[in-house]
Amino acid sequence: MKQKSVAVVGAAETTELGKIPGMSQIQLHADAALNAMKDCGLKPKDIDGIATAGETPQALAQYLGITPTYADGTAVGGCSFMLHVRHAAAAINEGLCKTVLITHGESGKSRVAPTPRPPYPDSLAGQFEAPYGVFGPPTMFTIPVMRYLKKYNITQEQLAMVAVVQREWAAKNPRATFRDPITVDDVLNSRMIAYPFRILMCCLVTDGGGALILTSAERAKDFPTKPVYIVGTGESVEGPMISQMEDFTSSKAFRVSGKKAFEEAGIAHKDVDHMMIYDAFAHLPLYGLEDLGFCKPGEAAAFIGERHSAPGGKLPINTNGGGLSYMHSGMYGMYALQESVRQMRGIAPAQIPGAKISVCHGVGGMFAASGTIIFSNEAP
Amino acid sequence: MAEGKRPLPKPTPETQHFWEGAKAGQLKLQSCNECSKTYFPPRPFCPGCGSRDVKVVNASGKAKLHSYVIHARPAPGFDPPYAIAVVELAEGPRMMTNIVGCPQTPEALQLDMDLEVTFVKQTDDIALPMFKPAGT
Ligand SMILES: [Zn+2]
Numbered sequence: 001m002k003q004k005s006v007a008v009v010g011a012a013e014t015t016e017l018g019k020i021p022g023m024s025q026i027q028l029h030a031d032a033a034l035n036a037m038k039d040c041g042l043k044p045k046d047i048d049g050i051a052t053a054g055e056t057p058q059a060l061a062q063y064l065g066i067t068p069t070y071a072d073g074t075a076v077g078g079c080s081f082m083l084h085v086r087h088a089a090a091a092i093n094e095g096l097c098k099t100v101l102i103t104h105g106e107s108g109k110s111r112v113a114p115t116p117r118p119p120y121p122d123s124l125a126g127q128f129e130a131p132y133g134v135f136g137p138p139t140m141f142t143i144p145v146m147r148y149l150k151k152y153n154i155t156q157e158q159l160a161m162v163a164v165v166q167r168e169w170a171a172k173n174p175r176a177t178f179r180d181p182i183t184v185d186d187v188l189n190s191r192m193i194a195y196p197f198r199i200l201m202c203c204l205v206t207d208g209g210g211a212l213i214l215t216s217a218e219r220a221k222d223f224p225t226k227p228v229y230i231v232g233t234g235e236s237v238e239g240p241m242i243s244q245m246e247d248f249t250s251s252k253a254f255r256v257s258g259k260k261a262f263e264e265a266g267i268a269h270k271d272v273d274h275m276m277i278y279d280a281f282a283h284l285p286l287y288g289l290e291d292l293g294f295c296k297p298g299e300a301a302a303f304i305g306e307r308h309s310a311p312g313g314k315l316p317i318n319t320n321g322g323g324l325s326y327m328h329s330g331m332y333g334m335y336a337l338q339e340s341v342r343q344m345r346g347i348a349p350a351q352i353p354g355a356k357i358s359v360c361h362g363v364g365g366m367f368a369a370s371g372t373i374i375f376s377n378e379a380p
Numbered sequence: 381m382a383e384g385k386r387p388l389p390k391p392t393p394e395t396q397h398f399w400e401g402a403k404a405g406q407l408k409l410q411s412c413n414e415c416s417k418t419y420f421p422p423r424p425f426c427p428g429c430g431s432r433d434v435k436v437v438n439a440s441g442k443a444k445l446h447s448y449v450i451h452a453r454p455a456p457g458f459d460p461p462y463a464i465a466v467v468e469l470a471e472g473p474r475m476m477t478n479i480v481g482c483p484q485t486p487e488a489l490q491l492d493m494d495l496e497v498t499f500v501k502q503t504d505d506i507a508l509p510m511f512k513p514a515g516t
Contacts, residue, residue, distance in 0.1 A: 119387065121387060121388065121389060121390040122389075122390035122391070122392050124395075124421050126387070126389060126390065127389035127390065127391065127392075127395055127399075127421070128389070128421050128475065128476060129476045130387040130389075131386060131387055131388055131389055131502075131508050132464050132465075132476050132477055132478050132508075133386065133451060133455050133457070133458040133462055133464050133478065134464055134476070135451065135453070135455040135456075138451075139449055139451050139455075139464055142449045143447055143448065143449055143464065143466055143476075144447055145447070145449075146447045146448055146449070146491060147446060147447040147491065150491050191452075192452040192461075193451075193452055193453065194449040194450065194451045194452060194453075194464075195449055195450035195452065195461070195486060196449075196486075197449065241421075241476075242466075242476075243466045243474055243475060243476035244421070244474065248446065248447050248466075
């Protein structure tokens with residue numbers, strides 16, 4: 001896409017986060033959408049493009065009373081919203097629509113009217129993975145890690161450090177679910193989920209939602225909010241079967257998506273002031289840092305151990321506390337995008353002073369898909 | 381005993397040969413006649429070059445432990461703790477499996493250990509390929 005041709009003008013999460021038993025999944029979408037519209041002074045009739053995952057675009061359009069000329073139902077898991085941003089930017093530039101609403105809502109904890117995800121026993125994953133006792137992301141997303149630890153001689157203490165540092169960020173965020181400091185010992189002594197993963201290395205399960213509104217950079221000037229420009233975008237997919245991931249120590253989808261976003265943005269790694277790396281589990285920031293080229297293969301754990309991503313470090317990462325401590329409804333990518341937008345607007349609870357460029361990197365499924373959005377708060 | 385039932389595969393036209401092989405105690409892979417790639421899971425064309433000129437081949441059944449987790453929580457048909465593993469077959473492809481005939485502990489489950497296939501009957505139609513330490 002053309003750099004800074006499109007901007008985020010509206011951004012909001014659901015009014016509540018965490019445990020919201022009084023709202024169904026689609027109402028979480030709507031709550032976030034109405035908050036985002038209020039944020040930038042729009043009404044449903046002003047929206048002519050919609051994108052969503054979890055719910056369908058048609059369900060969302062009818063529920064919110066929107067008649068779109070552009071609808072994107074890309075659903076590749078938790079990074080779907082990064083892909084929605086990328087596609088929306090292309091659609092706006094192509095004239096398919098002027099104002100795109102992207103929504104997420106998920107009753108991850110309370111399970112009020114969620115979308116069922118039945119396992120199909122005749123799918124390839126149903127035939128060649130499900131019979132061996134995989135039971136959701138904690139037993140699938142985690143499978144490559146023993147190979148990564150062995151290849152690079154990384155310890156479980158180093159893996160635990162990812163969770164420790166993110167809790168430091170969460171402590172600065174009043175909306176974070178977990179805010180009390182933790183130590184490496186706390187992580188390694190917490191309940192075993194799927195060796196080598198302890199519960200404090202796994203994401204939360206909460207209720208919530210978020211929404212973004214995008215329009216052309218030209219129109220963005222007329223909105224009450226500070227525009228957050230899109231400078232580079234990337235996406236890719238690998239596949240839904242974790243057992244067939246090409247390389248257990250590096251995500252192909254991450255590498256392809258990250259490279260494309262950096263090429264579009266025309267920036268160097270040293271230009272990045274702030275970063276979000278979707279952390280469903282503690283190993284994801286390690287893969288993200290390496291696959292996006294911030295660290296050489298095998299060096300991300302030392303980078304985090306040396307506190308470069310921690311408060312006061314040179315590359316603040318997951319400054320909302322991340323999926324490990326802030327919230328995680330199931331498809332967390334929307335919350336990573338929200339934090340990048342807050343940082344670019346200068347209103348984040350743990351604001352990075354003077355931050356101008358934010359990289360927001362998402363994963364979908366278990367290394368199945370990826371999306372990367374690079375934001376800037378400097379006008380074109 | 382484990383609560384519930386282990387999920388079982390439902391073969392499709394493209395995977396029928398694999399499950400018939402497993403029932404007969406043979407691990408079936410496919411190989412491309414054009415580019416020689418050996419691949420898994422089954423499909424009637426080569427994922428390396430797109431050729432439909434492929435054949436079913438018998439695997440040696442030899443593998444090495446590539447990675448795993450040890451699930452600590454109950455799942456339908458399983459008594460925790462149990463390992464969910466990915467093995468690398470001698471022919472190259474990787475597959476998910478369970479490791480049998482060996483304690484489900486990090487000490488017993490060493491990456492790159494030599495394994496060999498064994499077939500565990502589930503129903504009259506389905507036997508699942510699993511792996512045990514080589515030579516046991
Ligand atoms: Zn071929």
